[in-house]
Amino acid sequence: MWRRVASVFTLLAPSRSSVLNKVPHNLKFLEVFATEVMTPTEDGVLSKVKTPFITFVLGGPGSGKGTQCLKIVESFGFTHLSAGDLLRKETSTNAKFCDMINDTIKEGGIVPSELTVKLIQGAIDSSENYKFLIDGFPRSEENRSAFEKITGAEPNIVLFFDCPEEEMVRRVLSRNEGRLDDNIDTMKKRLKTFTALSLPVINYYSEKGKLLKINAVGTEDEVFEQVRPVFAKYEKEIR
Ligand SMILES: Nc1ncnc2c1ncn2[C@@H]1O[C@H](COP(=O)(O)OP(=O)(O)O)[C@@H](O)[C@H]1O
């Protein structure tokens, strides 16, 4: 019998009730790509459960992360969680943080990690899926360490969309989604933030051997032809 583990974040952090810590503590199951575990149900019967498969999707602003995530969802059935989308949604539902989030986004900064991790954790926990694309996160070492500390989890793989600055600027300025950060002043600040805070995270995963670098220049389909084999390789873990 298949069932999804109750909550991703209960798998590794026993003090919190979330899917990631339903599996024995410190097992580092995400690194060994285990996708099924035997877990006792309330009546004591052992049943197979799927463990989460987490992909971080990184790249500068306008590099095409969101666009490629939609294609990955279509082909491989992932749930797409964009940190930016979660924060923008929060501005319409949470009056307390609305101004802080909007100001940070407009200034090209990064929202305090605790809030972003909480939103990601909540979205994972309320999903029935077990495979997730976490898009635009972690964007700083602080983001990364907060995620690890709060959830006890690590990504299975990390995609990095590598795109020249001029191309990112061109794409952002013609994105036309009415976003308050899609203007040249914010974009300049975002590129500085990317270099100063996000590139170190990308280097961290590269050194760990988890980074899969994708050339983001080309048509959407051409870029996806580089992405597809990455997930095809993990077919056993994500089917
Ligand atoms: N390969 C591509 N070539 C040209 N334009 C693209 C490509 N991929 C995405 N875009 C466009 O560039 C803009 C930014 O893409 P998006 O997916 O929102 O990037 P990100 O999420 O990394 O900021 C969007 O208007 C999108 O339609």
Ligand SMILES: Nc1ccn([C@H]2C[C@H](O)[C@@H](COP(=O)(O)OP(=O)(O)O)O2)c(=O)n1
């Ligand atoms: N981990 C994150 C992700 C996004 N944000 C904020 C700051 C970012 O500039 C905005 C927009 O992020 P989003 O991923 O939607 O932006 P792009 O798709 O890369 O253009 O949200 C954040 O503070 N922390």
Ligand SMILES: [Mg+2]
């Ligand atoms: Mg995006």
